Amino acid sequence: MESHNFNELFDQWAKEYDQTVYDRHGEYNEVFEDYETILQQVIDGLPAAPATILEFGVGTGNLSAKLIEAGYKVIGVEPSDEMRKKVEQKGLQIDLRDGTFLNIPLATEERVDAIVSTYAFHHLTLSEKERAITLMKSFLNPHGRIVFADTAYENAEAKEAIFKRVEKQGRMNLLYDLNSEYYELIADLGQIFEKNGFVTEFSPLNRYVWLISAKI
Numbered sequence: 001m002e003s004h005n006f007n008e009l010f011d012q013w014a015k016e017y018d019q020t021v022y023d024r025h026g027e028y029n030e031v032f033e034d035y036e037t038i039l040q041q042v043i044d045g046l047p048a049a050p051a052t053i054l055e056f057g058v059g060t061g062n063l064s065a066k067l068i069e070a071g072y073k074v075i076g077v078e079p080s081d082e083m084r085k086k087v088e089q090k091g092l093q094i095d096l097r098d099g100t101f102l103n104i105p106l107a108t109e110e111r112v113d114a115i116v117s118t119y120a121f122h123h124l125t126l127s128e129k130e131r132a133i134t135l136m137k138s139f140l141n142p143h144g145r146i147v148f149a150d151t152a153y154e155n156a157e158a159k160e161a162i163f164k165r166v167e168k169q170g171r172m173n174l175l176y177d178l179n180s181e182y183y184e185l186i187a188d189l190g191q192i193f194e195k196n197g198f199v200t201e202f203s204p205l206n207r208y209v210w211l212i213s214a215k216i
Helices: 003-013 016-022 035-044 062-069 082-087 124-140 156-169 173-179 185-196
Strands: 051-057 072-078 095-099 112-120 140-151 197-204 209-213
Touching: 035 062, 035 112, 035 124, 035 140, 035 209, 051 062, 062 112, 082 095, 124 140, 124 185, 156 173, 185 197, 185 209
Parallel strands: 051 072, 051 112, 072 095, 112 140
Antiparallel strands: 140 209, 197 209
């Protein structure tokens, strides 16, 4: 179920992605609430610039632009052709490569200081996430870190409450996403990072999204 299965969807979404993200009244407005702050929180968790950052799921380049502005060197990984075109249209100074969490387009000897991603890790199953973390760790410098922002659930009760809320709101597209994607419980995410030797902290950023900060 890894990212390549979503390429067609994201190729179609590329034209309207930013509109969805910044729509204050749309179906996904609570998922993207405080979006700019969420991007900044990811950056605030990174080592000081000019560190080299590997970003997965670049999308239209919103986080990339902020990273570059802050003085970071950015290697971007994005499997969608149309999303990559959007990034290129923005003229960002980014080393943009075709790849996925499980097919990392770095040379064996390449190393980065941190790995970031927003709204993307949920495309992998829990077992794929564990494999991805193992792969990512192999490209991190000593004392490297992973900083993600993505939808997750504090516990089973919180998950059930969100499903009931979304159903009551009549947000059927969002409900479909919650049912079909791989949004995890915080405890399960913590466990797979710990298995790979990371110390992990979780902070809620809005009703849906959590900041995941993992250090070796």
